[in-house]
Amino acid sequence: MIRAVCLDIDDTLVDFATSARSAVAAMIGRDDMWPAWERVTEEHVARAIAGEIDYDTMRRARTKAFLADCGALLDDDLIVRMEDRRLAFLNQTWRTFDDAVPCLEWLRSAGFLIGAITNSTGAHQRDKLARLGIAEYFDTVVIAGEIGCGKPDPVIFATAAKQLDVPPEQIVHVGDRLDLDAVGARDAGMHGIWLDRAAGAEPGERAVHVITSLEALPKLLVSEFRTPPTVVPSQQRCR
Template identity: 55%
Template structure:
């Protein structure tokens, strides 16, 4: 386990629920999305620019300005124009985006630590929510179903449906309400230190940063943010740090 917490029961908060981010926490989203973009443009160096464009247009979708389909097509059109100098007509954009989306969805895979962790959380009697900043509700529900993990979740919170995205406290509080728990009884885990772990902490939950990056080039989390290297470490963190987590049923 990465040195993100002490092996002592220092916090006696009664944990009743766990929230998990979806993309790059449960599902290897970046690998699938990056390969789909490469198939579309034949270049891998444009990924950071694609991410920036995606963040901009997803924010417009979450705010209610755009629906998810329009958002994706406008994002792709703007990306080609601004980054590649190519002006695409609407018909071509629709075809390209459909091709990219199909390839990306076909490449989604769960990380190997996901199902064992979800099994443990369910056996421990904890309530579980998926909390994602994704813009499209139907696509996210389909993703969870295709990955075979819908059954684990007592609630699914999608930014595009709720109109609020992490680190906005509203999405964390909505998750707690749907799980019928208080924020201080809830742990949230995600791959983004800022949006997931710090955002959850600032909303009154316990934030845990899932840092799957094996390099040393990553920020140092604040002292009140726990860090784990994979979801195999989560049960140990919950048992040792949050001492009142129930023992899983056998």
């Protein structure tokens, strides 16, 4: 019996890519550099998760490195102003996917404990959930930058299970990355579900379920795992 459902945040519940890509385009006045931004972001976020640099240092160093790759060698003061404008734009354009809140509502009404597991770097991720009005749905939020490791490391999944006080085998984890989310959760003893919104690929992995929207998650939980759990009284939920 599944007792808890964990979800990734960015590009699973929140349309991160659309907002982030628009913010980068607004910063540099062109929209063809997103792959380069993703590459630089991966490198710098890994350093922040490892504790080598803090979040603010990371985002400014990332923007400086990205602009240097674009051929723009700018002074630090200008880099800071450009990055702050990008971040302000980003914070104004966050949106949840249309299927996110209905899914969270169903999970809560069905009595599942709900967790978030995210490869983000810190408190800004909690602020994002609060700004979008979905923080209240989560019984725990596990952030890579706060524990020093990220998905697919089994430690981050084990941390979520411990905080929820539920064995990993009674937890489903859903995310938009096959490798980090679905396979990572499976290898940590959970049930991995890949949210393939593009519906464009086969998972190539056994013991990993695939859905193309969060609308399909309730049906999968009921059909594959037979029935939702009994509703958990509010005083027993680990908020």
